[in-house]
Amino acid sequence: MKRVGEWLEIDIPVDWANNTVFHILTQKLGASKALIQKWNNTSAIMKNNHKADVNHQLIQDDQLCLHIFKEEDYGVIPEDHAIEVLYEDDHLLIVNKPAGIDTHPNEANQRGTLANGVAYYYQTCGLKIRVRHIHRLDRDTSGAVVFAKNDLAHSLLDQELQTKKIKRTYISIVNGRLSPPNGVIKKPIGKDRHHPTRRRVSPKGQSAVTHYHTEHYDQKKNLSVVSLQLETGRTHQIRVHLSSIGHPIIGDTLYGGDKKLLQRQALHAAMISLTHPISHKSIKVEATFPQDILSLLPK
Incomplete structure (x- = not known):
């Protein structure tokens, strides 16, 4: 699987062949039925450069493409404040939340949250994508927070969270x-x-x-x-x-x-570990301690 522009390209291997698009998306990628329906309704599924139906059969070396890197509204107001990035790729962003701010807005047009800062960070990186937090921390709790950068990663990480595969x-x-x-x-x-x-x-x-x-x-x-x-x-x-x-x-x-x-x-x-939703590699990230807690820890 690789990113090509706004699309995720999947070359169908021999052990995935002779199955429908729907089977590949649900059983091999783990996408939810609701997400697949959304993709189907928005022509976000392509097979060999042609629009694909979920019932289409795939053979070895077919190319299945998903339109998951398209431009989106941030969902929150971008706001310039420092973001400490702990890990990032095309699908995930993990940041170190400082104490004293909410993870995300709790009312319309709220500012000053971690999500506002993430939106600004995306903006400075030339990305226009929705800010999707996978979990949250209390306002005065600091540490690692995971964000998904597309709807597929969001769906799969939500599943990991529900099945307790994300360890914090x-x-x-x-x-x-x-x-x-x-x-x-x-x-x-x-x-x-x-x-x-x-x-x-x-x-x-x-x-x-x-x-x-x-x-x-x-x-x-x-x-x-x-x-x-x-x-x-x-x-x-x-x-x-x-x-x-x-x-x-x-x-x-x-x-x-x-x-x-x-x-x-x-x-x-302090630490979060998970299986990458696309590559399936193990990711383990540590968040540095804020100075107020660090001063109380044993030297």
Whole structure:
């Protein structure tokens, strides 16, 4: 598979031959039926330089082309602010989100978000494509965020996220010493009816599972550096779970954290690993720590 202008070209190998376009797109590429229908309706599928129907048969050395690199509206207002790129190719962009900004707008024409900065970055690179975030981080959480650069990558990465194939490792600094130092927190999370944005552990909430591992304990400061991985992606999951076991994240006043050392929650999405949706290569990216958290980590 290779990019040629606005098209993704696929030369049909012998083991893909004698199947329909629809079979190749669903079973070999993993595209969703909804996406294929969209391509079919917009003449975005070509076979040997001619418009193809999804029921067309393909033989060895046929050329199947998908119009996935076309110009699109950004979907957000481009805004000039620094973007730290951790990884980029024709299909993916992974950036290091700073603390203190939203991942994406929550209302029309909102500015100041990571997505606004990504749109501006695309603009400066001569790209006119939609800003598609695959997941999000809380406003005051820093770290790696993945964006898809076309609708095929978006569809496939969404599937990876749903099937838990995208692995994210967070680093947090919490009060106290965890006992046991490593473990799994399995507590359902629901909305707190007494607070508009807070979540809480609730028997009637959605299932939530967090794995944690103590990386370091500072006896003098009574602080632990903890790495965490999520099996589920509930709102505020790490923050709620750590608070529920008596070890709130420092700076996280919403869930009982102390602001003496930090003015925001000490939570950073430090690493992300995934399988590239097109090449199927393993990608592992680390996001550098912001200075406020770095100053609290052991030297």
